[in-house]
Amino acid sequence: MNPLSRIRNFSIIAHIDHGKSTLADCLIQTCGAISEREMTQQVMDTMDIEKERGITIKAQSVRLSYQYQNETYILNLIDTPGHVDFSYEVSRSLASCEGALLVVDASQGVEAQTIANVYIALENNLEILPVLNKIDLPAANPERVIEEIEQTIGLECNQPLCVSAKTRLGIRELLERIIMQVPPPKGDPNAPTKALIYDSWFDNYLGALALVRVKEGAIKKGQRILVMGSNKNHEVLGLLYPHPIKQQQTEEIACGEIGIVILGLKSVTDIAVGDTMTDFKNPTKEAISGFEPAKPFVFAGIYPIETDKFEDLRDALDKLKLNDSSLTYEPETSIALGFGFRIGFLGLLHMEVIKERLEREFDLSLIATAPTVVYRITQTDGSTINIQNPSELPPEQKIAKIEEPYVKATIIVPSEFLGNIITLLNHRRGIQEKMEYLHETRVLLEYLIPTNEIVMDFYDKLKSCTKGYASFDYEPYEYREGDLVKLDVRVAGEIVDALSIIVPKSKSYDRGKELVVAMKEIIPRQLFEVAIQASIGNKIIARETVKSMGKNVTAKCYGGDITRKRKLLEKQKEGKKRMKSIGKVNLPQEAFLAVLKID
Template identity: 75%
Template sequence: MKNIRNFSIIAHIDHGKSTLADRIIQECQGVSDRQMSAQVMDNMDIEKERGITIKAQSVRLNYELDDQKYIINLIDTPGHVDFSYEVSRSLASCEGALLVVDAAQGVQAQTIANVYIALENNLEIIPVLNKIDLPAAEPERVKDEIEHIIGLDCSDAIEVSAKTGIGIKELMKAIITRIPAPKTDDEKPLKALIYDSWFDNYLGALALVRVYDGVIKKSDEVLVMGTNGRHEVLDLLYPNPVAPIKTKEIASGEVGIVVLGLKTVSDVQVGDTITNYRKKANEPIGGFEPAKSFVFAGIYPIETDKFEDLRDALDKLKLNDSSLSYEPETSAALGFGFRVGFLGLLHMEVIKERLEREFGLDLIATAPTVTYEVYKTDGEKLEIQNPSELPPVNEIEMVKEPYVKSTIITPSEYLGNIMTLVNNRRAIQTKMDYITPERVLLEYDIPMNEIIMDFYDRLKSCSKGYASFDYEPCGYRQGDLIKLDIKVAGENVDALSIIVPREKALSKGRALVEAMKEIVPRQLFEVAIQASIGNKIIARETVKSMGKNVTAKCYGGDISRKRKLLEKQKEGKKRMKSIGKVNLPSEAFLSVLKID
């Protein structure tokens, strides 16, 4: 027990977390040189291409220091805010954490968010400065930043270069001497926290657990407390990046994989507790919350006959990702598709990319929306994700929208640009702090609806890529919101409806119809594109009709012959206008996402 160390790595994107994990695995000889690859713990193509961790991995390593043998469990965590619930469960499974900060870039927004989760779990935090081999590295400045922002003592921070291997031995020594061993009891009833789960084609749904008390043995009968499911332990494994290692039991303080032969990941959700069926624990570990979707979007196949393929693809992804939720929906413009709930924008991008890559589908995603709370005049409360579900205006008492608490860290020269951007997004400033004369930390409460479209892209544009951004949900607040509809040739296009603040409705409506005018193909009759609030039209553009030269066959002769043909054409166009249908191209739906 006293020779076990459980720790995780906290870092902002691109600060070298996966590379440092590679060096630690090599230092402990967890993987032979022949089997080693860059980012060995990231096993999805998208993770390696984008340089992000989406699905956290864990690895059990053996290390020897001063003739003592140690077991080291590196519990990797995804860095992005969308997966913050998984991060909190992973950190709850550790006794310590390495806070990795790029010695050239300094502290960034995501680092701060995850450090606070670690501090709440009373973890021993070791500051690590990475990339000290770079010419631009300024270790002393970065140490001051960590002390100023987070309040950690950096006098004994460790300087490493994960790329070249400098300082890795000192880091291993610090992990063993400074991170405490787990405090647990083998005699108590079994308590194991599920901090990750995934689906294996041969073994079914697997639960990666940290055992707090008791021992879990093969063939035991266990109870999953959140779902109240009773199962037999078919197999136990220790995690390893190459291939898991079989074991007969997992003792308290250890980390391992439990095979229960389940068909879906939703039976072993992250945050749930496993206990012994005959000798139950009194209460689960920590508060278990099922994953909650924050961002919703309609996903439709471009070829309408691929609807069943999309359903199968979502079913298969759901096996591996219990946070994904979806239900069928239809749209007059796009046909049959699904309304899919995601944890956040990155999650939405990754899922859409996986559907297209792994299952060969061509998809359209409608504008992402959030969940609104609608209070009706008769006292009923509704939760809506789709603008088309909004009840008539006269039945609405008030509408509440979700807000997020956001942290932005930026070089001070871009401060003006960023403040202009966030003020346009109805943000409320709560804090402004100069970390150093060159860098500023800003905290804002922003409506989530304002950041889900293109906020991050614009933030990067107006700060030349230097600003970092992080957010966490902070409850619902009342807003003056209305539904904006788009009509094409007199018909509502439900997929283009959006919920907007009242003061922005006019400008947003104008921008939408102007963009649509460029996209809607010309017909043989005039097409009116209108933006409306309820029955009131607030903006209109007209797509001119395409002229057909009906007088081409008239050579000379009396003018009345030409006039007769033109009159006949005019009558025909009038009739077409009353019964004409306009087919909207798929670009029309994508253009709406890009309007500010």
């Protein structure tokens, strides 16, 4: 059995696209955990979407062994997602480690996400090793990047590790540095079992699996364990050491180690991420602190395009929740779209990924409404309610105030694009908190921005106005009162509930005008005129009209008196009037996406 002194638990933290998954592949191969034949690119990323987009969505772990000075060391590598939407997984993963490799691209330098993840690592008191990756690139500038790390993060870089995961340069030195500098885990092997669940997923053959880090004691096969958050006990049916391809069975996961616990459960709700496992007969006195469920941040309605597929969508969501415990959803109905679900997401990327997985893995055609955030409404009778859907907003006369959530955004941008960024942030009602030059060519900005302003297309606009060079990170901050109104869209006099949005009063006229102009292009012409109106309450603030299709009813009149033609035209006019009063307009799918496109 490995004593604690020969175990090293570490993770890799970095901004998106700084070579984190490539470095993980390289470490796995150097330690000989996967043969050349079995090796694939981004071996830790198991989903197709992860490989296609080049992002990590699920945190993955692998147990490696490495020979150093005639001793065998166990290295547990915990790969973390880099994107802000999955920072909840990052914080759990880092709570399971003693060290972290801070990977910075030697050509790009420190980015917004690098800073955000370093702060999580510092809160967990981890030993941080700065690693400069992509050192083989012609544009690499290690001196400037080292200066940035020291100035921005405040980490000393006396002996920075310069590696190239692509060419395997400096990888053995990196492994030796991990063994020498990352502290071994602490813990009492004889104390009652105490383990942190830092990931869980569903396997079709084994049921719900929990990935745990044993802090004290050990978990043995056949032991009865208690999950402290749900207060339920289960028998341990099997134990595995994590590996991307072939997991190795074991009889026990010892103190300080990382492993997978098989409990044979049919759902992952009983083993929530961040919960504590302990021995049922001899439980530990207190759970590992810091556990709180993931809070959804952005809400959107998702509806099947074919209305009879509602039950299929429900089944798909139930199955997807097995693999993604952060997903929350409840049924909702819309007059325009029928039956669907209101789904809570951790962020916009999370929303995109979930919608894509539902469509791909379960063969569904879906339509998503504009994403919204949670507003806090104080009513005139003093009560407060939270709403996610604009259609839930009480009548104007019953509202005392509306509060909206704000985020604290960190943006790092080349100084030449500073003017563009500040214009964009002012347009999005941003409030500047801090601005400092990291280097003569790079500026760090801290802004408070209403969440509603970033959930639509903020990231795209940020990238396009900085030619893709800006990096962006955010965290929820607080609620603030806003002068907000509900903007409705009426088609042929009827309110389309799925197109309602909550907007600042100052922007409502412009937003309403843009929306009706966009809708006019999308709605197909009918045999009668269709009025498209934007309204706040009963007040119409913008209108466009879709002209009727012309039908030449006088074509069959050859000569004769003008009154014959007039009679036919009058008859057509009457018919159109009657059609208008009973006519229904079918809105195409693009109409619901028009809300997302306006700015």
